Amino acid sequence: MRTQILSYLVVLIGSLSLSSVGLSADASPEVPKEVAALAGTYSGSWKSFGIDAQGQVVERSAWTDTVRAERPVREADRAWVSTENVMIFEGRGAPFKLPGKEGYYLNRDGVLGQYFIETHGQTYRMQKLADDIWTYATDASPQELAQLGFPKGAAGRHVVVKVVTHEAGVETHRVSRMTTVSWRDKEGKELWLQFVSLQGYHKKDA
Numbered sequence: 001m002r003t004q005i006l007s008y009l010v011v012l013i014g015s016l017s018l019s020s021v022g023l024s025a026d027a028s029p030e031v032p033k034e035v036a037a038l039a040g041t042y043s044g045s046w047k048s049f050g051i052d053a054q055g056q057v058v059e060r061s062a063w064t065d066t067v068r069a070e071r072p073v074r075e076a077d078r079a080w081v082s083t084e085n086v087m088i089f090e091g092r093g094a095p096f097k098l099p100g101k102e103g104y105y106l107n108r109d110g111v112l113g114q115y116f117i118e119t120h121g122q123t124y125r126m127q128k129l130a131d132d133i134w135t136y137a138t139d140a141s142p143q144e145l146a147q148l149g150f151p152k153g154a155a156g157r158h159v160v161v162k163v164v165t166h167e168a169g170v171e172t173h174r175v176s177r178m179t180t181v182s183w184r185d186k187e188g189k190e191l192w193l194q195f196v197s198l199q200g201y202h203k204k205d206a
Contacts, residue, residue, distance in 0.1 A: 031072040034112055035079040035103050042067040042173075046200030050148030057195045060148060063089040067202065069102065078105045078116070132164040140179060148197060154183035158197070171204040 043066050050060040065088070069081040080103025087096045100119035104112045115126040115134065126134045140148075140156035150156070162175045179197035184190055 031074045032079055032104065032106075032110075032112060035074070035081065036072045038069050038081045038102060039072060040069055041205040042069070042202040043205060044200055044202040046198065048148075048198045049196060050150070051193070052149060055191070055193070057193075058149075061089060063087050063092075074106075076106075079103050080116075080118075126162075134162045134164075136160055140181070145181060145183075148179075148181075150181055150183050151185075154181055156181035173202040175200055175202075 043064070045062075045064050047062045048060045049057055052058045065085055067083055067085045069083045071082045073080055073082075080101045083100045083102055085098045085100070087098070089096070098119065100117065102117050103115070105114050105116060105125075107113050115128070117124045117126070124136055124138065126136045128134055137157060137159045140158055142152070142154070145154045145156055146152070156179055158177050158179050160175065160177045162173055165172045165174065175198070176196055177198040178194065180192070180194040182190065182192050
């Protein structure tokens, strides 16, 4: 069950800073400052939601995590930091560690392009809506929907929205995921539901 939950949460909770500060001590001068600014440690708290047997939205899981981002690297077409996310789920035993990469694609002139998150052999690209506001959309897999309480044959889409704030001087990333699902009940009637399926935050340690 833990692996199935992680398969759809990791893309979201691995997402780091999108702000711009100075170069970190271990960054090469060739690494863009926005990528070097990703380096650091982030602490978070998260909850996921699904439905119960009556179709009501309920909490499905809760966890805390710590993300370490380090070793800024630049290639010809992108620059990134390596990440390790350590997650502790309520009532689920030992921590779970998950590696990844996060950074930017680079345009031919070296200017930053799209933001990306790479994990589990897949790459996800985020779209910038406004200053400090980012989003991406993805299909919900049958395994994810089953974990959220939906029956076999359900289909859905996730839309993630992330807002970066500075709260009492602390860089904070507040994230919500809206999920829209369609399925059929035992009588064959088509049902639809749109709800917040995941919500949480990351705070960057000083």
